[in-house]
Amino acid sequence: MSSDKPASGMQGLPLFYRQPEVLEARRHGSLVVQAEMSFGFARATNAIPVTVEEFFEMALHYPIVFARGDLAAPVAAVGLGSDVNLFVDVKGGWAADHPVPAYVRRYPFIFFEQAGSDALPLCIDRAAPMVGEAGRLAGLPLFADGKPTEAAKRALQFCELYQRQVLHTRAFVRAIRDAGLLVERQINISSGAIRHTMGGFCIIDEERYRQLPDATVLDFQRNGYLAALHAQMLSQRHWAALARRYDRAAAPAGRAH
Secondary structure, three states, rough: OOOOOOOHHHHHOOOOOOOOEEEOHHHHOOOOOOOOOOOOHHHOOOOOEHHHHHHHHHHHOOEEEEOOOOOOOEEEEEOOOOOOOOOOOOOEOOOOOOOOOOHHHHEEEEEOOOHHHHHHHEEEEEEOOOOEEEOOOOOOOOOOOEEHHHHHHHHHHHHHHHHHHHHHHHHHHHHHHHHHHHEEEEEEEEEEEEEEEEEEEEEOOOHHOOOOHHHHHHHHHHHHOHHHHHHHHHHHHHHHHHOOOOHHHHHHHOOOO
């Protein structure tokens, strides 16, 4: 998401991932992953995918919007205008007292989804800065004697949980899109003498939500969607705080707005 285009991964790859490979002992038997994660890899983006299960927590800190397009994936806005995450500092630390989205915490691991197949092999981004060969990088081994270590098993378990949340989120998006709740929106924010304009995303229209038939509302309640709907709408109050954060970050460098 930006002032003129939505955030995307490089060359069609998912955001952050540059060289994902199916994780296997034969090829990656000597790989290690650093235990202490730096979030520097998440610095160059202004929007990060979030799942329905995260809405309530994320809505307390970030505006949640939906990317334009068929998938209409929900994202947390972490920046304005340029592709800069305002919650990651120059040392790779995430802002204190702000939750880190699961999409970020999952990195450098990911499942490979192939159309027409139920198989979900675990992959690792071989180009990730926290991944390297034992002896060259200090970290946790992923294999020992050709078998997955506890570190690899934890990564698999996390990705399995995240994948279930992704499927639930896709069902949620289909439901609200079919109900006609998503509308394209532009946000205009004044922060002192500075005016920010953001577009390229959709939100849930409150008036359309209030006009939903009772049967649809009941169906949303049964599927656990109502809390997510309310959280997304409430999250819009954070745009002004995000603008102020942008202005504070830009001021020392004297950047034009």
